[in-house]
Amino acid sequence: MAKTILVVDDSSSVRQVVGIALKAAGYDIIEASDGRDALSKLTGQKVHLMISDVNMPNMDGITFVKEVKKLPAYKFTPIIMLTTESQDSKKLEGQAAGAKAWIVKPFQPAQMMAAVSKLIMP
Amino acid sequence: MAIVNQCPEGGVNWVIDGELTIYTVAELKAELLPSLAPNGDVEVDLALVNEIDSAGVQLLLALRQAVTACGNALHMKGASPAVRDALQLCNLAHVFDGHASLI
Amino acid sequence: MDINLDSALQTYIVEARDLLHQMEEALLVLENDPNDSDTVDSLFRGAHTIKGSAGLFGLTPIVSFTHGVEDLLDRVRDATLNIDSALIALLLACTDHICELVDVVAERSASLDAQAVQRENALRERLMTYQVSTPTSPDTWVRQSVIDDSAVRAANLDWHISLRFGEQVYRNGMDPFSFLRYLNTLGEILHIVTTTTAMPALPEMDPESCYLGFDIRFRSAQTFETINEAFDFVRDDCAVHILSPRASLSEFAALLGQLPESRDHAERLLVESGSLLPGELDSVQSQLPTQPSPSTDLELPADPVQLRGDSAPQATAREQKSRESRYVRVHADKLEELINLVGELVIAGAGAKLLASYNPESELRDATAAVAELVEKTLDCALRMRMxxxxxxxxxxxxxxxxxxxxxxxxxxxxxxxxxxxxxxxxxxxxxxxxxxxxxxxxxxxxxxxxxxxxxxxxxxxxxxxxxxxxxxxxxxxxxxxxxxxxxxxxxxxxxxxxxxxxxxxxxxxxxxxxxxxxxxxxxxxxxxxxxxxxxxxxxxxxxxxxxxxxxxxxxxxxxxxxxxxxxLTLAIIDGFLVGVGEAFYVIPLERVQECMELTSAANDAARRCGYIDLRGEVLPLLFMHDYFSIEEAGAGSRRQNVVVVHHLSKKIGLVVDELMGEYQTVIKPLGKLFGALHGFGGSSILGNGAIALILDIPALLTRLSEDSRACVSKSTTTSESLSVSQGQRS
The missing domain is CATH 3.30.565.10 (Histidine kinase-like ATPase, C-terminal domain)
Incomplete structure (x- = not known):
């Protein structure tokens, strides 16, 4: 059974590109457009990895991580934050909240896959 | 989840099925700890474990340590492919054969 | 959805072709210098990236074939396989084949043709022969305890990695196993020892805290940086010690001091992992106090991770990165659009300049002149982008x-x-x-x-x-x-x-x-x-x-x-020389213009008769543009005429025109389908006043004229002949 990755980003093109790369590698994808949307889609199903943007409307990535860590079904799920070089403070904030992995935007699909494969394998 | 069978000869038989991961280890420990008795070997059947991670392996190691500390042995009876794969990854298969010991 | 996959795939195709080209170059370099390890590395990376990215797009044929190539290159990098001309020939054939596989993707064909499949199978077989003959046993080398331990260890290809995970690691979403699995993608875990010395007894241990540690003998041709990066995400939650294959016994001794276990226990773990031989450290321990340089031990950095034989690969990688970041990949169409727009800007600017020149206000003229200069610079800049x-x-x-x-x-x-x-x-x-x-x-x-x-x-x-x-x-x-x-x-x-x-x-x-x-x-x-x-x-x-x-x-x-x-240098723009013939304008490419001279009316009459003039003792045939292009003379005879001497190769001809309007930088507009077949014109250009100027294609014109003259060698003058030809041409 394919593992499931939640992709949270307000940019649909980022979601699509990330989604396409991950699907090609054999993962199932759940897409969400922001933190609130993502939380509403986490209904207890198994999620093996979450990839979340930081700056998003409705609920930003840092808040999302903090909320996810409160959910028993997801508190041990690895989370990759999508940050930019200029967001070092956000990266640290994310790490403090429990999202220790990150990918610096812009990234090549290969870079993303390398980051993902440090955390889970298909 | 785990099923605990007390053997008439004094030993214990555990059957763990489903997930043996960080999401279940706390619960499993709570289920298994009370059945540890100073007498008799422990047999653990992992044939029905469909998912195991390092937290699961770590719990097995802790259980084994507790059993051997009393001078008894822990034998692994069955192992699912997931279990075999995980034990091979960290080179612990021999430890649960009941022969070798950890350093 | 499709659009995205498509654009990403297009990126991949370009990337893969670039990489294949680089690999081909690298192979040719290696043919002359088989020991160039940087080139071997880049070759390997090429194959690695092609394979890796192909995986993202599910391009299984590329992944599976390139995998074999990567494997072989890996062995070359390990120096377990020597480069010779046969190997280079095979690898060149392989890059060709991968190129074909990429073409299949690019052309959206279903699959390779039968011949290519045959070729692939043959290549695979040849790749296999290399694999079989390569010794893979990790135990082929033997270590001895001698005084100069660094020299002995140089033959070693294996890294030692000690990992001690922190209790928080699970709560941060990490599973230590995932890092082990990732390591397996960077190389081969030859031996691993799991330790739980940090773990309390069952009743006290928190199953959601991590107490695991691993000592790993790891065979990999990756750089320290790559291996170290594997642990980026767990840096806060894990003590990572990496000893390079060149690590000396003193570095191992230093590591023992770093590990949380007792020295004896830690040594047993290292021995068990196979990275150390039993008793191997004894010599070091007894040696340390009497070493020639007694401060060696003190100089060891606190973290063995810093202990590296060479920092060069790291520096090159950084350099590479900074070089890459100075480039932006731009779609050629966008650049084309920019150049087109700048072209329009040049024309509009020329129009403004023209209007300004009618205006008595010198400030306006100055302003437009400044704008024109900037426009010119912008044009230069835009064109340079495509260089x-x-x-x-x-x-x-x-x-x-x-x-x-x-x-x-x-x-x-x-x-x-x-x-x-x-x-x-x-x-x-x-x-x-x-x-x-x-x-x-x-x-x-x-x-x-x-x-x-x-x-x-x-x-x-x-x-x-x-x-x-x-x-x-x-x-x-x-x-x-x-x-x-x-x-x-x-x-x-x-x-x-x-x-x-x-x-x-x-x-x-x-x-x-x-x-x-x-x-x-x-x-x-x-x-x-x-x-x-x-x-x-x-x-x-x-x-x-x-x-x-x-x-x-x-x-x-x-x-x-x-x-x-x-x-x-470019096809988009031309440094031209603008001339007027009657009401019409022509642009002559400046590089074709040799000189201009006045044709006095007396000389004009003579020239008209014989069709040539004397140019410093040389016969210069003339082409009367009025006649050639059948343009009505505006106020014929009264106006002074000029000769523009144009050349191509060794041929020269004088074009007789009415007006010399000077140098003119112009953007070439293609003539379009209707006039595409017209010989003698290279395109058109719109002047600042809105008029159209045709750009003369001098080589074509000269060829045409010499063909005409060859065809009519008996005739003494060329002008009337040219006229008839030109009329035929204009139909």
């Missing part, structure tokens, strides 16, 4: 020269100079074919077989040189060989046979040599596999001419041949 060095195109021929000379049994070296010379990408893209043809010609017919060369007192190894340089707004590309040169007599004979040379005439050497550019002219005695397939030098010439370039050739019997191609 690429010709070196990439040149280096592609390394492979051709290698393959072809092997096939021909010749020994030929390709020398490249001036690779940094830049020219417009659109030009670069279109000179590949003509260059290929010329190079193959030189290899095939120009450079002799080694035996023949030696017999003629030459070096057995032939030399082919590709050279490029800028010259007066043009780029000149030279293809120089040191072969037998052209056979002057044979060409002359053939020229006579085909009536290209009038009987009795004795043309100059250069004229004779340039005959080979005539349609259907070929002196090749044998049609080989390489050239002489019926596509002659005339096609080369036509291609070059279509680029507004010219080609000529110089040869010395027995010494070699030089082919010189002259090309404009």
């Amino acid at each position: 690429v060095p010709i070196g990439d195109t040149f280096s592609r021929f390394q492979r051709v020269v290698r393959d072809v000379s092997k096939e021909l049994g010749k020994d030929i070296e390709l020398e490249i100079s001036g690779g940094e010379t830049e020219l417009d990408k659109t030009v670069v893209e279109r000179i590949g074919d003509p260059l290929m043809h010329l190079i193959r010609n030189a290899l095939d017919h120009g450079i002799e077989a080694p035996a023949v060369r030696q017999a003629n007192g030459k070096q057995a190894r032939g030399r082919l040189r590709l050279n490029a340089f800028h010259d007066a707004g043009n780029i000149v590309v030279e293809i120089i060989d040191d072969g037998r040169g052209l056979d002057r007599e044979r060409i002359l004979e053939k020229g006579r046979e085909r009536n290209l040379v009038p009987a009795g005439a004795t043309p100059s050497d250069s004229d004779i040599y340039n005959l080979i550019f005539e349609p259907g002219f070929s002196t090749a005695e044998a049609v080989t596999n390489l050239s002489g397939r019926g596509v002659g030098m005339d096609v080369v010439k036509r291609n070059i001419t279509a680029l507004r370039g010219s080609i000529d050739l110089d040869s010395r019997s027995g010494e070699g041949t030089t082919v010189r191609i002259r090309l404009p």
Whole structure:
């Protein structure tokens, strides 16, 4: 059974590109457009990895991580934050909240896959 | 989840099925700890474990340590492919054969 | 959804082709210098990336085939496999095949054709033979305890990695196993020892805290940086110690001090992992106090991670990164659009300047002049963006020269100079074919077989040189060989046979040599596999001419041949010379203009009669533009006329025009389909006042005129003849 990755980003093109790369590698994808949307889609199903943007409307990535860590079904799920070089403070904030992995935007699909494969394998 | 069978000869038989991961280890420990008795070997059947991670392996190691500390042995009876794969990854298969010991 | 996959895939295709090209270059470098480890690394990375990215797109055929190549290269990198010419030949064939696989993706064909599949299977078999014969046993090397431990350990290929995970690691979403699995993608875990010394007894242990540690003997050809990066995400939650294959025993001794276990226990873990031999450290321990440099131990950095034999790979990687970040990949269409817009801007600017010149206010004129200057700079800048060095195109021929000379049994070296010379990408893209043809010609017919060369007192190894340089707004590309040169007599004979040379005439050497550019002219005695397939030098010439370039050739019997191609730097813009003929405007490419002179009315009459003038003792044929283009004379006779002397190759002609309007930088607009077949015009341009100027294609014009004059050799004047031709042409 394919593992499931939640992709949270307000940019649909980022979601699509990330989604396409991950699907090609054999993962199932759940897409969400922001933190609130993502939380509403986490209904207890198994999620093996979450990839979340930081700056998003409705609920930003840092808040999302903090909320996810409160959910028993997801508190041990690895989370990759999508940050930019200029967001070092956000990266640290994310790490403090429990999202220790990150990918610096812009990234090549290969870079993303390398980051993902440090955390889970298909 | 785990099923605990007390053997008439004094030993214990555990059957763990489903997930043996960080999401279940706390619960499993709570289920298994009370059945540890100073007498008799422990047999653990992992044939029905469909998912195991390092937290699961770590719990097995802790259980084994507790059993051997009393001078008894822990034998692994069955192992699912997931279990075999995980034990091979960290080179612990021999430890649960009941022969070798950890350093 | 599809669109995205598509664009990402397009990126991959471009990427893969670039990488394949780089790999090919790397292989050619290795052919001369098999020990160049940087090149081996880049070769490996190429295969690795092609495979890795192909995986993202589910391109299984590429992944599976490239995997074998990567494997083999991995062994080369490990130095368990030596590079020889057979291996290079195999790898070149493999890059060709991967290229084919990429083409399949690019062309959206379903799969390879049967032949290619056969080739693939053959290649796979050849790859397999390398794998089988390679020793893979990790125990092939034996270590001994001697005093100079670093020398002994140099043969070691294995890293040692000690990991001690922190309790929080699970709560941060990490599973230590995932890092082990990731390590397996970077190399091979030869042996791993799991330790739980940090774990409390069952009743006290928190199953959601991590107490695991691992000591790993790890075989990998990756750099320290890559291996270290594997643990980036767990940096806060794990003590990571990595000892390189070159780590000395003292570094191991230092590691023992770092690990949380007791020294004895830690040593047992290292021995168990296979990274240390039992008792191996004893010598170090007894040695340490008496070492020649007693401070060695103190100098050891606190973290063995910092202990590295060389920091060079790290530096190069950083350099590479910073270099990459200075580039932005821009879609060619966007650049095209920018250049087009700037072109329009130039025209609009010229219009404004013209209007301003009618205006008495000097401030307005100054302002428009400033704008015009900026516009010009912007145009330069925009055009420069499309400039690429010709070196990439040149280096592609390394492979051709290698393959072809092997096939021909010749020994030929390709020398490249001036690779940094830049020219417009659109030009670069279109000179590949003509260059290929010329190079193959030189290899095939120009450079002799080694035996023949030696017999003629030459070096057995032939030399082919590709050279490029800028010259007066043009780029000149030279293809120089040191072969037998052209056979002057044979060409002359053939020229006579085909009536290209009038009987009795004795043309100059250069004229004779340039005959080979005539349609259907070929002196090749044998049609080989390489050239002489019926596509002659005339096609080369036509291609070059279509680029507004010219080609000529110089040869010395027995010494070699030089082919010189002259090309404009860009096709988009032209430095022109604007002239007026009646109401019409023409732009003459500036590089074709030699000089201008006044044609006095007295001289005019004489010139009209005979069709030429005396230019400092030289006969200069004249072309009366009024007549040639059938333009009504506006106030005929009363106006002074001018002669613009234009040249192409060795030919010269004077164009008689009404008005000289000076230099004019202009953006070329294609003439469009309707007028595409029109000879003598290279395009059109819109002037600032909205009028249209046609751009004269001087080479085509000259060719046309000389053909006309050849056809009517009996006539003494050319003007009336030209007129009739031009009328026919205008229909």
